[in-house]
Amino acid sequence: MASPRSTRPATEHACSIHRSLDLLGEKWSLLIIRNALRGQSRFSEFRDELGIPSDVLTARLGTLVEAGVLERRSYREEGARERFSYHLTERGRSLKLVLIALQQWSDEYNPFPGGVVSVVQEVGTGRHASLALVSDDGDLLDEAAVEIARGPAARTW
Template identity: 45%
Template sequence: MRRTTRDALLDSSCSIQRSLEVVGDPWTILILREAFMGVTRFGDFGTALGISTDLLSDRLTTLVEAGVMEKRPYNEPGKRSRHSYHLTSTGKELRLVLGALQQWGDRHRLGDDPPSSERRSRTTDGRLSVAFVDESGSAVALDDVDFVPVTDPH
């Protein structure tokens, strides 16, 4: 019997569902965007995003507990110790997710405004696109991609 989308949403083995438990909130994605642009301090996240301190604290805690970000203590002269927030290697892998969201938004949600940034190679400065890539390294057309349920190996 083929599983329905609803079944997949209720299935805790669904990787999409488990991922959304960490990054499924729009504020979380925006926090990650700022982190990829070099923001590390709580106050700087708050200023850049206009987010309440309670909400920001909650989202950063979730990211730290999930291993996406790590807290590092720092001291400014004459002030109490605080923490900065840095992407872990796990968090850095989300660059792909943000790139895919940006690419989709550039194509379908721009309106009258130009994109605010581009995806470019640090090595060549060439423009980049996000794509599915097969085992040989070749890009695969979106209409050739299927999400297929995995049969339980047990």
């Protein structure tokens, strides 16, 4: 009888962090998502703002569309050929939390000498916002009191 591990595709990992990195672990993917959260949607906007090579951008956009993070929509400007824009799906918009966590970490432990480049703030009021760990009951938790423990599907491989 085959073990559960041998029946899964070789690229599928049980660890959710590993699976996330398989999709998002390449820096360009996260930078494309960041810029999409800032309102960019066109290939040329991503290419010009990020300085990413066109072939790499094409590959990253394809991966993000296939994963359901971005949605591809056609458009045509007058006198031009059909082109595509890329828009965040609900799945893509939810990555805002991941990017804010990375930003908070870098601002604390790897700051840019010229100062903070992006701020996290409430829309409309400009009030500073940050991520925090909260229990299921809504209590604010101390980071030192939280661990990443093995879950019910964890196995020793």
